[in-house]
Structure formats: C-alpha cells, structure tokens
Amino acid sequence: MRPYEVMVIVDAGLDDEVIRATIDRATALITANGGTVGKVDRWGKRRFAYEVNHRSEGYYALIETSAEPVAMAELDRMLGLADEVVRHKVIRLPDKVAGRAARPTVSDGAAAAPTQGA
Template structure:
C-alpha cells in the first residue's frame, strides 16, 4: 500500500443498458480497485450524452468519471478488465497532472 497513486478513469457505457445494469457495471469496476486495497475518492455519473460522431453504431453513451487512489497493479488489472468489457464503448485511465 506504500505506492498508492492518484488516477482518473473515464468510461463510457453502452447507453442501451438500463440504469440498474449501468450501476452494476460501475460498482464492478470500482470494486476491482477497492478489492486490491485502493479507494474511490469520487465517482461522478455524467449520464447519457450524445457523441460528436458515431462509435460502434451508437450515437450516445453513459459517461462516468472516477477518481481513484490505488497501486499501479490494481489499475493495471482494472485497465485489463475494461479492455475486455462488452458493455463499454470507450475508456481512458490517466494520472492527473501526468497527461
């Protein structure tokens, strides 16, 4: 736990999912970090927003931004899971001040 760093994660979930499924996905992603000793300091639900252009035949997505404190290994596992998640349209993990 000595090497915890600050991260910001944005993910866009397929807006065709209902609100319960979206919340379940968010809880699952945040749970990956917390189960490995990390902490979600803030989770902002931006809601459904239109895309500037079509992505994977979709015109809108459900945006979530989470501020996390975790070890790099926990974020690496989160990034791996996010790459494999079928319900995600896009995601991005950054370290504030480092992007």
C-alpha cells in the same frame, strides 16, 4: 498509492441497472486490489460527436481514485474486456494536480552535502 482518474463510457442503450452494475464492478475491483475510490461522478447520457461502434449515445462516468499501478492495470484489462463498455481511459494525475506534495526522490543513500567553495 498514486492518484488516477478513470473515464468510462457505457452503452447508453442498456438498462440503468446494468450501467450501475458495470460502474460498481469497476469501483469494487479498485478496492479489492487495495485502492481507495474518492468520488464517482455520473455524468449521465451524452450524445457522441460521431458514431462509436455504431452507437450515437453513451453513459459517462468519471471515477477519481488512488491505487497502485498493478490495480489500475487490472482495471484497464477488465474494462477493455467488458462488452458493455464503449470506451474507457485511465489517467495518472500529476502530484500538482492531485493536490499532493511531490514524492521524495531516492538518492544514493546520503543527503546532499553542502558544497565548499571560496
């Protein structure tokens, strides 16, 4: 499983229940596809620097998760189709940033032999 961050911006004009349901639906999709949701940071309503789809405010939420790429592709598709989502971004975190050891690389089956030199 790989670490990801998902930023979701939901239309701030919607009811709080609809906003909460949208974010919960995203986290449920991650867990249904075998991923784990670490932390959901709800930033709340923020004003945009410029209008996006004729809206000036959005409700921001940041989801930290670990999942397989297939699960994140499905989440990306679901968020792209949701009418209540203004913008979203799925970012795969590098192993250094996520606090993990680097994934071992697969060699041609043999360990590197020590070089013989004079």
